[in-house]
Amino acid sequence: MSYVLGIDLGTSSLKGLLVNKKGEVVATASSDYPLIHEKPGYSEQQPQDWMTACEQVLGQLKEEVADFTQELEGISFSGQMHSLVVLNDTHEVLRPAILWNDVRTTKQCERIMSEFGEEVLAITKNIALEGFTLPKVLWIQEEEPGIWAKVRHMMLPKDYLGYCLTGNIHMDYSDAAGTLMLDIEAQKWSTSILSKFNIPTDYLPQLIDAAGQIGTLLPTIQEKFGFEKEVKVFAGGADNACAALGAGILDQETGMASIGTSGVFLSYEGPNNKGYQGKLHLFNHVIPNAHYSMGVTLAAGHSLNWFKDTFASNESFESLLSDIDKIAPGSDGLLFTPYIVGERTPHADSQIRGSFIGLDTTHSLKHLAKAILEGITFSLKDSQQLMEVESNRKFERIVSVGGGAKNKDWLQMQADIFNAEIIGLETEQGPGMGAAMLAAIGLGWFDDALACAEQFVKYKGSTKPIVENVEKYQQYYELYQQVYPATKTLSHALQALK
Ligand SMILES: Nc1ncnc2c1ncn2[C@@H]1O[C@H](COP(=O)(O)OP(=O)(O)O)[C@@H](O)[C@H]1O
């Protein structure tokens, strides 16, 4: 049977999800790559590492699936958002990519908001935040004029991978929306933002639908792996938009909680949404004429990884988190705020840092681990609450995706903290599934996203809130909300002292 391959270019690894025409996952493969932190607050990756990982994933699938090279028909992508890749006139990478979780651009964000803030909000429906692409472009202009002089092409990670595979450079609307350079209603690069900040429009890629075809595999790659059919490559979309598609978030009643390196609370929005005045992000969806809103916890899984690597490096996630259900909600009076690399929603603050509050001698490693999961989930609740209040609705069902959805106790915690039914997916790889769906739609296997979702999105399991836990967590959440204002001045002063 014919296959499509969804490639999720994540922050920690590149994952391939091979799916057949019935929407069944035939195989998965992944390959890790490092993050480079040259200075505090900096976060970079070598774009070439993504292509190496992609080739490793193709190689693994070829070994594992007997008819992979005969039956693969289409490839598409889900990419980490906002991260800036710059190429020269001969398409060589000029410097490491500056990633979405890099917070070096506070000064550039202040400049954008003071010189052109109202216009940027009106055109892009978002405010300038360190993670977005435009401030990174200004940082290169100001701090690396030698590099800027050579820049001729700017793109996002999955577009660079698409270029390596096809030789063509394009960007879809969902990823373009996260650059802060797109007029999200007109679906065009904003000439007023670009001219204000001296960015030639032709440095930016041609815009295309997420399911639009950008080319076919280059002959070198086609031959290297021995693909028998012509493999078509489709633009793909922003990882969160793809996760939403892969989780079937195609109406306004169901929310999505994604716990990967970052955490996201997301909701579908129709075409006429006027935005949340920058309190939440509003971006174009991978579905034509639709949008989605979301709030972001910068260090979700990243907080858990930090904790595991620092205090329990020999343990697996499973052993570290075993038996946390035996500890009462609230981790016996321990709160954690996941601000270890600053925060985005609801506190756009690159200087805030994390904290454990209430630590005492009765607390074990497991208490700390549970408090971390709770703190990450409270932070996502901040976004859920903002969305519910601002748009006057209540999410009764939330689909949980990403690495965090692998743990059943965390799913129960999400049900209790969000006070909603949590639905799982057969594959927790929502973004990869969304990417595979874009390839399937692009190939014409389905008329539209709804028809594809009916066949491809497979839910598994439902976790309902436990009333006593909901009440207990509401009390802890009210205290959690007081930690940011109480620690802000201290955090900022500590950053200044460092
Ligand atoms: N078994 C597990 N239980 C709980 N959390 C997990 C588990 N495995 C991975 N994670 C968390 O999920 C995150 C990875 O999620 P993933 O969606 O793959 O991220 P990304 O796309 O950002 O690379 C890790 O940071 C880790 O904290």
Ligand SMILES: O=C(CO)[C@@H](O)[C@H](O)COP(=O)(O)O
């Ligand atoms: O910055 C954002 C969204 O605005 C992040 O969600 C990135 O898109 C990276 O996601 P993960 O690698 O954590 O999935």
